[in-house]
Amino acid sequence: MKALETSNLNFSYEDGKTILNDVNISVEQGEYVCLLGKNGSGKSTLARIINGLLTPTSGTVKVFGLDSSDKANLFEIRKRAGMVFQNPDNQMVASIVEDDIAFGPENIGVPPKEIGERIDQALAAVKMQDFRKATPTRLSGGQKQRIAIAGVLALKPEILILDESTAMLDPHGREEVMSVVKELNASGITVINITHYMDEALDCDRVIVLFDGKVMMQGSPTEVFARSNELEKYGLAMPKAAYIAQKLRAGGLPISKNIYSGEALEKELCELFHRG
Amino acid sequence: MLKDVTFGQYYPCESFVHKMDPRTKILLVIAYITFIFLVKNFIGFAVVALFLAIAVIFSHVPIKSVIRSVKGVLFIVVLAALLNVFFYGGADAEVLSIGGVKLKWWIFSITRQGLVNAAFMTVRIVLLVLGTCILTLTTTPMDLTEAIEKLLYPLNLIKIPVHYFALIMSIALRFIPNLMEETDRIVNAQKSRGADFESGNLFSRVKSLVPILLPLLVSAFRRAEELGDAMDSRCYSGAKGRTKFKKLKFSYRDPIAAVVALAVLAGVILANIYFPHII
Numbered sequence: 289m290k291a292l293e294t295s296n297l298n299f300s301y302e303d304g305k306t307i308l309n310d311v312n313i314s315v316e317q318g319e320y321v322c323l324l325g326k327n328g329s330g331k332s333t334l335a336r337i338i339n340g341l342l343t344p345t346s347g348t349v350k351v352f353g354l355d356s357s358d359k360a361n362l363f364e365i366r367k368r369a370g371m372v373f374q375n376p377d378n379q380m381v382a383s384i385v386e387d388d389i390a391f392g393p394e395n396i397g398v399p400p401k402e403i404g405e406r407i408d409q410a411l412a413a414v415k416m417q418d419f420r421k422a423t424p425t426r427l428s429g430g431q432k433q434r435i436a437i438a439g440v441l442a443l444k445p446e447i448l449i450l451d452e453s454t455a456m457l458d459p460h461g462r463e464e465v466m467s468v469v470k471e472l473n474a475s476g477i478t479v480i481n482i483t484h485y486m487d488e489a490l491d492c493d494r495v496i497v498l499f500d501g502k503v504m505m506q507g508s509p510t511e512v513f514a515r516s517n518e519l520e521k522y523g524l525a526m527p528k529a530a531y532i533a534q535k536l537r538a539g540g541l542p543i544s545k546n547i548y549s550g551e552a553l554e555k556e557l558c559e560l561f562h563r564g
Numbered sequence: 565m566l567k568d569v570t571f572g573q574y575y576p577c578e579s580f581v582h583k584m585d586p587r588t589k590i591l592l593v594i595a596y597i598t599f600i601f602l603v604k605n606f607i608g609f610a611v612v613a614l615f616l617a618i619a620v621i622f623s624h625v626p627i628k629s630v631i632r633s634v635k636g637v638l639f640i641v642v643l644a645a646l647l648n649v650f651f652y653g654g655a656d657a658e659v660l661s662i663g664g665v666k667l668k669w670w671i672f673s674i675t676r677q678g679l680v681n682a683a684f685m686t687v688r689i690v691l692l693v694l695g696t697c698i699l700t701l702t703t704t705p706m707d708l709t710e711a712i713e714k715l716l717y718p719l720n721l722i723k724i725p726v727h728y729f730a731l732i733m734s735i736a737l738r739f740i741p742n743l744m745e746e747t748d749r750i751v752n753a754q755k756s757r758g759a760d761f762e763s764g765n766l767f768s769r770v771k772s773l774v775p776i777l778l779p780l781l782v783s784a785f786r787r788a789e790e791l792g793d794a795m796d797s798r799c800y801s802g803a804k805g806r807t808k809f810k811k812l813k814f815s816y817r818d819p820i821a822a823v824v825a826l827a828v829l830a831g832v833i834l835a836n837i838y839f840p841h842i843i
Contacts, residue, residue: 339797363799371797378787379794383738387706390809392798403809421576425741443799 289353291317291447291478292338292369297347299333299501307333308344309501315480317446320473322489323482325498326523331482334498335451338480339371351447367396369447370440374455376432385435386420392443403442410438414468430461434468447478454485462488486527490549497522513548529553574704580817581623581702586711588818589699595825596695600688604836609687611831616694618824625701633697634690641689645682652678705737710812727803735791743784750779
């Protein structure tokens with residue numbers, strides 16, 4: 289069964305403005321998908337529809353075969369597809385870390401003893417074990433966002449949806465969060481990362497590019513980044529290292545075509561230098 | 565800055581008082597307030613103050629933090645004291661005199677009873693504030709709302725949704741630091757555009773608050789919406805079918821506290837009976 293499947297998904301506001309236009313995507317279980325798009329491309333709307341926070345105008349979304357337009361399925365869908373939002377402060381319910389993480393399990397009626405175990409597991413998964421009794425307001429952005437992820441993990445979801453969850457973080461915090469997400473994916477959780485940071489897309493299995501509510505490109509990161517002209521047309525920049533590699537190539541340096549990450553570029557340049 | 569405002573903010577520690585059940589602590593504070601209003605003389609206040617001292621010692625909260633809580637109400641204390649000193653109007657008023665000069669001018673007069681009353685009021689207010697501060701210093705907002713929810717549980721029977729009130733209260737407390745920070749930011753932003761908050765008469769000063777309050781209000785609504793979404797997607801659906809991770813439990817500490825409180829009550833009553841005069 290597919291983790292997520294949308295068919296002919298449309299969404300428009302009452303004033304007639306179309307946000308999503310005939311979106312057909314599917315995500316396999318265990319996959320790590322990046323949903324890219326500039327502001328206003330409809331990517332956050334898509335996330336909200338998946339989670340049942342918004343109802344599509346037409347078309348269907350199925351999460352593990354459960355239709356999200358059926359109110360009776362919402363509870364189950366939200367349990368299985370957890371969502372982390374952009375602003376870390378605005379998704380914390382409690383003023384102590386463990387109480388906040390307990391919020392989800394409490395809602396679905398997990399017995400108190402098991403909630404304690406779930407808190408430990410969730411905190412270990414995001415590497416925040418020492419912060420169980422901490423106050424979120426005193427933590428850094430990256431730490432807060434990891435706590436928010438732990439709050440979702442405590443519901444034992446199968447899909448983790450990140451809705452621009454790194455947009456308000458500094459580069460260091462972004463790295464912290466992304467490395468945790470990568471590990472979660474390795475442990476079997478399906479990840480849908482909605483972002484406009486191209487660098488985050490380098491490590492994923494598949495990239496989906498949205499523009500004006502339509503799916504424009506789909507494929508592995510290398511496939512998508514190879515089409516830099518199209519990306520530009522959809523308001524997206526290349527990953528920084530790929531951009532630099534491209535410019536160097538244009539300037540005459542013999543740099544190979546499939547360089548997208550900083551590490552790869554560094555290696556390539558070192559080799560070039562040593563060869564003289 | 566504003567972020568540092570403390571009105572008896574929780575002092576993390578593992579003391580006897582911290583570990584008491586928050587329900588007991590709330591009931592004790594209510595009892596304590598009642599005692600203070602029962603007291604008719606300074607001996608009674610001494611008994612209450614002794615009780616307070618015991619509570620402070622067993623709470624391991626530094627005296628400095630406790631005293632600091634009075635600062636916030638200093639204005640009210642001073643005002644109440646001054647009013648009492650100058651405007652005592654009882655029939656038994658005897659105006660004091662220094663070196664044959666009566667301390668009386670226009671509508672002001674300093675009387676012996678006024679001075680005594682002022683002292684009495686001051687002690688009463690200070691004790692009130694100190695006592696309630698021990699509660700907030702030793703209890704997390706979460707525990708406090710939990711306890712209030714439990715204590716008000718009977719109201720559910722007459723269809724008052726106690727769970728929602730408790731949740732609203734705990735979320736409000738949770739967002740105080742965020743809103744403080746935000747206020748700071750808005751004030752700085754408006755100042756950097758030339759807004760003036762410090763001069764002018766009262767009216768224009770109040771008016772100058774509008775450009776702070778409006779953005780704050782708008783952003784609070786935005787926060788509320790986002791928090792609502794986050795709560796929804798974490799499967800929140802009201803009190804029904806919810807479990808509680810932290811269960812409040814009474815321990816051996818709670819009956820001990822109750823016995824101490826009864827002793828204090830006895831002390832206050834005895835003081836009232838055996839010392840009928842205020843001093």
